[in-house]
Amino acid sequence: xxxxxxxLARWMAVLVLLLLVGCATPxxxxxxxxxxxxxxxxxxxxxSSNTAPPDAKGAMPSISGISFVxxxxxxxVQGQSxxxxxxxGLTWQQxxxxxxxxxxxxxxxxxxxxxxxxxxxxxRTNDGGQTWEQVLSAxxxxxxxxxxxxxxxxxxxxxxxxxxxxxxxxxxxxLVSPCQQGGVFNFIDPRNGWMICPTGGGxxxxxxxxxxxxDGGATWRFLTRTGSQPGDMPLSSYARDLFFLDxxxxxxxxxxxxxxLSRDGGKSWSRLPGLGGDVVDLQFLSPQQGYAVVTQSPxxxxxxxxxxxxxxxxxxxxxxxx
Numbered sequence: 001x002x003x004x005x006x007x008l009a010r011w012m013a014v015l016v017l018l019l020l021v022g023c024a025t026p027x028x029x030x031x032x033x034x035x036x037x038x039x040x041x042x043x044x045x046x047x048s049s050n051t052a053p054p055d056a057k058g059a060m061p062s063i064s065g066i067s068f069v070x071x072x073x074x075x076x077v078q079g080q081s082x083x084x085x086x087x088x089g090l091t092w093q094q095x096x097x098x099x100x101x102x103x104x105x106x107x108x109x110x111x112x113x114x115x116x117x118x119x120x121x122x123x124r125t126n127d128g129g130q131t132w133e134q135v136l137s138a139x140x141x142x143x144x145x146x147x148x149x150x151x152x153x154x155x156x157x158x159x160x161x162x163x164x165x166x167x168x169x170x171x172x173x174x175l176v177s178p179c180q181q182g183g184v185f186n187f188i189d190p191r192n193g194w195m196i197c198p199t200g201g202g203x204x205x206x207x208x209x210x211x212x213x214x215d216g217g218a219t220w221r222f223l224t225r226t227g228s229q230p231g232d233m234p235l236s237s238y239a240r241d242l243f244f245l246d247x248x249x250x251x252x253x254x255x256x257x258x259x260x261l262s263r264d265g266g267k268s269w270s271r272l273p274g275l276g277g278d279v280v281d282l283q284f285l286s287p288q289q290g291y292a293v294v295t296q297s298p299x300x301x302x303x304x305x306x307x308x309x310x311x312x313x314x315x316x317x318x319x320x321x322x
Contacts, residue, residue, distance in 0.1 A: 063293045063301040063318075065105040065116075066281050071289060073111050075129070076303075076318070077103045082116070082129040089291070089303060089316045096129040104140050105281075107147060115153075117145050122155070122169060135169035144184065152190040154217060156183060164217055166190075178211040178220040186242045186250075191216050194266055196239045196252065199225070204256055206238045210266050223266045231268040234260060243282040251310060253279025253292065259310055272310045277302065284309075291316075 068074035068089075076083040076092060080103065083092040098116060108114040112128040117140035123132040138157055147153035154164045155172070162177040177183055179197035187193035193213045200207040210233065211220040226233045237256035244250040250262040257274040277294035280301075284290035292304045292313065304313040 062295060062299055063303065064103055064280070065107075066283060066291055066293055066303070067106050067108040067114065068283060068285060068291060069108045069111055071285055073108075074291075075106050075108050075114060077106045077116065078318070082106070083318075084128070089305065089318070092318055096132075098123070098132070104143075105145065107145070109147060109150060113150065115145065115147055117143065124169065136172070146185070146187055148187050148189055152187075152216070154185065154187065154193075156185065162217070175217045178209075178222075184239045184242045185217075186244050187216075188244050188246060192247065193217060194223075194242060194244055194250065195220065196242050198239065201238075204237050205235055206254075208233060208236075208239060212266060224268065233269045234258075234271045236260060236271075240279050241282040243284060245284045245287065249284070249287050251282055251284065251290070253282045255279070257294065261310060273312070275304065275313065 063076055063078050065077040066074060072086055072088050074085050074089060076085070077098070080097050081094050082096045082098060084095050085092045098118065103116055103118045106114060106116045113126045114124075114129075116123050116125075116132070119139045121134050121138050122136035122140065122145060124135050125132050136155070138155070140155075140157070143155060143157040145153065145155045151166055151168050152164070153169060154162070156162050156177070160177060160179065160181050160183075162175045162183070163172040164175055165172050178195055181198070183195050183197050185193055185195040191214055193216070195211050195213070197209045197211065198206050199209050207226050209225045210223045212223050213220050224231060224233055226235055236252070236258035237254035239252060240255050241253045242250070244266075248263055248265050250266055252258075252260040252269070253275065255278050257276045257279060259272040259275055259279065260269045261272050262269045275292060275294045277296045279292055279294055281293040282290070288307055288309050290306045290310060292306075293301055294304060295301045303316045303318055305316045306313045
């Protein structure tokens with residue numbers, strides 16, 4: 001009797017153990033004990049194309065130039081590569097590598113035609129950057145260029161050579177610059193333009209004078225200078241880029257992030273919030289919509305976008321699909 005009771009007790013213990021093991025098995029399991037797929041957490045959505053990686057902090061390899069033809073389509077020079085966007089700068093595709101060293105600027109005339117400069121010269125493309133034709137052999141490392149159409153353009157080369165072309169770069173006409181040295185210029189059409197001339201300074205502050213032309217750069221007239229009188233330009237750092245959208249609206253960016261605005265064709269200027277770095281490129285598509293490239297070091301840049309004329313800016317993180 002005792003053995004029978006012991007036998008029953010042992011079997012009861014085994015039965016309880018089996019029941020406990022069965023309860024521990026995941027419910028709804030298939031072969032191999034796989035759990036129900038519906039019970040798994042949903043995967044996290046991918047980050048948007050305008051979200052920076054956690055460790056990027058907005059910095060990217062150095063950008064030497066941007067150019068937009070409308071709010072969607074633009075080009076960028078980043079390192080040796082030409083990138084293009086069709087979504088306003090949210091994502092970029094590499095279209096070509098520059099056939100030169102140290103590209104130092106790019107300008108679009110249409111979605112497929114444009115210009116780029118480097119220490120080797122001035123180059124032109126008509127097929128979206130796939131091929132390039134060198135139209136001028138010159139060092140643009142400390143220079144500047146601009147075209148307003150496929151024929152009319154201007155260049156400034158170190159130390160003070162200023163020239164214009166009326167045939168797309170085939171021939172160049174020497175012009176007299178209003179600046180004793182250097183100078184940052186911008187034209188809105190074949191006749192109307194502005195030039196900022198350095199006149200002195202120190203400790204990161206530059207004295208400047210602004211001149212205006214209405215005959216394509218053949219002659220210039222004085223508009224204003226830095227100072228404390230009404231209408232004078234506010235004191236700021238070294239001029240880096242000057243952009244006029246039309247005969248009234250103009251912006252000036254400096255080496256220390258100063259941003260100045262004119263609403264009367266350059267006669268008077270007001271100060272906007274600073275951009276926190278070297279403003280190497282400025283472009284506006286309207287009095288409100290604009291872009292800026294700002295560098296904090298030789299190896300990092302930020303692409304900024306404004307929709308209120310430069311009062312506030314947001315970072316546009318450059319995403320290049322692989």
